[in-house]
Amino acid sequence: QVQLVESGGGLVKPGGSLRLSCAASGFTFSDYYMSWIRQAPGKGLEWVSYITSDSSSIYYADSVKGRFTISRGNAKNSLYLQMNSLRAEDTAVYYCARRATLDVWGQGTTVTVSS
Amino acid sequence: DIQLTQSPSFLSASVGDRVTVTCRASQGISSYLAWYQQKPGKAPKLLIYAASTLQSGVPSRFRGSGSGTEFTLTISSLQPEDFATYYCQQLNSYPRTFGQGTKVEIK
Numbered sequence: 001q002v003q004l005v006e007s008g009g010g011l012v013k014p015g016g017s018l019r020l021s022c023a024a025s026g027f028t029f030s031d032y033y034m035s036w037i038r039q040a041p042g043k044g045l046e047w048v049s050y051i052t053s054d055s056s057s058i059y060y061a062d063s064v065k066g067r068f069t070i071s072r073g074n075a076k077n078s079l080y081l082q083m084n085s086l087r088a089e090d091t092a093v094y095y096c097a098r099r100a101t102l103d104v105w106g107q108g109t110t111v112t113v114s115s
Numbered sequence: 116d117i118q119l120t121q122s123p124s125f126l127s128a129s130v131g132d133r134v135t136v137t138c139r140a141s142q143g144i145s146s147y148l149a150w151y152q153q154k155p156g157k158a159p160k161l162l163i164y165a166a167s168t169l170q171s172g173v174p175s176r177f178r179g180s181g182s183g184t185e186f187t188l189t190i191s192s193l194q195p196e197d198f199a200t201y202y203c204q205q206l207n208s209y210p211r212t213f214g215q216g217t218k219v220e221i222k
């Protein structure tokens with residue numbers, strides 16, 4: 001079945017780095033655009049980043065631009081989010097999702113930025 | 116950036132009620148709007164895309180309408196499993212903003 005599984009979350013100090021991964025299965029990963037979305041505790045959804053199928057176009061929310069880098073490995077059916085210079089306000093559940101319309105979501109991975 | 120404002124932010128309704136949620140965009144987005152449902156502790160689920168197209172497997176009691184700057188999500192007869200938070204998202208331009216959410220609770 002179509003599935004996305006995120007990993008790599010955890011507790012990190014302000015200013016630290018973390019790399020999230022999203023493993024895709026059940027569909028031809030290289031055919032699809034992919035997105036990252038986050039949700040701070042008790043808050044709404046925030047779109048973070050988007051990458052086209054061939055990585056030719058990439059977009060970021062202003063809140064993460066210059067600090068986060070989205071990438072993908074089509075041979076490994078994987079999506080990544082490299083997060084640097086982390087701040088307390090980056091604390092959230094991070095979801096990967098398929099397509100611009102977000103038709104398939106992972107279960108999320110929790111990132112906590114705290115000293 | 117395009118801002119999306121949902122109303123109401125919270126509504127209390129009974130099983131069988133007709134429920135309407137509105138999403139207003141700060142500028143025209145044609146029909147580039149999607150609706151998602153999220154239950155506590157779970158990932159969101161796509162309900163409707165292109166403003167009015169029902170995602171496969173979503174019950175027909177969910178209906179989306181609108182274009183330009185005003186959109187609605189209607190649940191024709193609220194079921195127990197529909198109590199959740201609903202979000203709209205615009206796909207017209209980057210960044211892909213979400214509305215603040217509408218929580219539908221049991222009266």
